[in-house]
Amino acid sequence: MYDFAYHKPTSIADAVKLLQADPEAKPIAGGHTLIPALKHRLNRPSALVDLSGIAELKGIRREGDTIVIGAMTRHVEVATNPEVAAAIPALSRMAGSIGDTQVRNRGTMGGSLANNDPAADYPAAVLALGGTLVTNARQIAADDFFQGMFTTALEPAELLVAIRLPVPLKCGYAKMKNPASRYSMAGVFVAKGPAGVRVAVNGAGPGVFRVAAMEQALAANWSPDAVAGISIPADGLNSDIHASAEYRAHLVTVMAKRAVADAG
Secondary structure (H helix, E strand, O other): OOOOEEEOOOOHHHHHHHHHHOOOOEEEOOOOOHHHHHHOOOOOOOEEEEOOOOHHHOOEEEEOOEEEEEOOOEHHHHHHOHHHHHHOHHHHHHHHOOOOHHHHHHOEHHHHHHHOOOOOOHHHHHHHOOOEEEEOOOEEEHHHHEOOOOOEOOOOOOOEEEEEEEOOOEEEEEEEEOOOOOOEEEEEEEEEEOOEEEEEEEOOOOOOEEOHHHHHHHHHOOOHHHHHOOOOOOOOOOOOOOOOHHHHHHHHHHHHHHHHHHHO
C-alpha cells in the first residue's frame, strides 16, 4: 500500500467536510473493493474517511409502506431483520446469499450500491423495487442512480445516506453464482408493487439493467411461463472465462423464470 491519512468521523457532516477539503480522499464502508485495490496499488487516495463510526448511517426502519435502510447497514443485518423479511422477503434472502459469513458481517448495502459492481446483488433489487437513494444533498431515483460499470450519479464528496424501498406486493430473486467468488454471472430481481412490474438484471452486462419485454409480459400474466419465451440479445453482455455473452443471455431467461417462481 501507499501511505495515506486515516479519518474516522462520527457524523455525516464531518465526513462530507473531510471529503470536500481533500479531493483525493476516499470514503470507505466495508472495504471489500477499496482495500484490495490499495494492496495491489491500483488506487492511491491521500486519505481514507472511515464511515463505520457514523451511527446515523446505520439501521433499518419501516415508514408506512416504505423500508428505509441506512447506507452503512451490513448485509447480515439486512438478511436477519424481521421488518425486511416480512416486507421484502426476496431482499432478505438476497442479502443472506452474498459472499460468505465474513463478507456478510463486514460488507454494507450502501457500500455495494455506491461501488456499483456489475455483478453485485443489491443494484438489481433497488432498481426492480423502484427505490430511492438518499444522499447528504438530494434524493436520486434508482433509474437515474446506476450509470454503468462502477459508475453512479454520486458527485465527488457526496455520500449515500440511506435507501428507501417501497414495499412490493410480490418480489423474487434468482442468480447463477460463480462457484468460486459467488458473484452473480446472471441474476434477476422481479417485483410487482407501487412502481409497477419491474425486472432488473445484474451480472450479465456491464451494469444493472431492466428488461421491458419481461415487464410487459409479467404485467399481463404473472407467471414463469410469461417470460419463458423471452430472450435478450447477447450483444453488449459480458463475456469472459466464466461464461460467454450468449450463455449469460440464456441465463437471464432461466433466472427470470426462477425469480417469478420465487416471488409466488
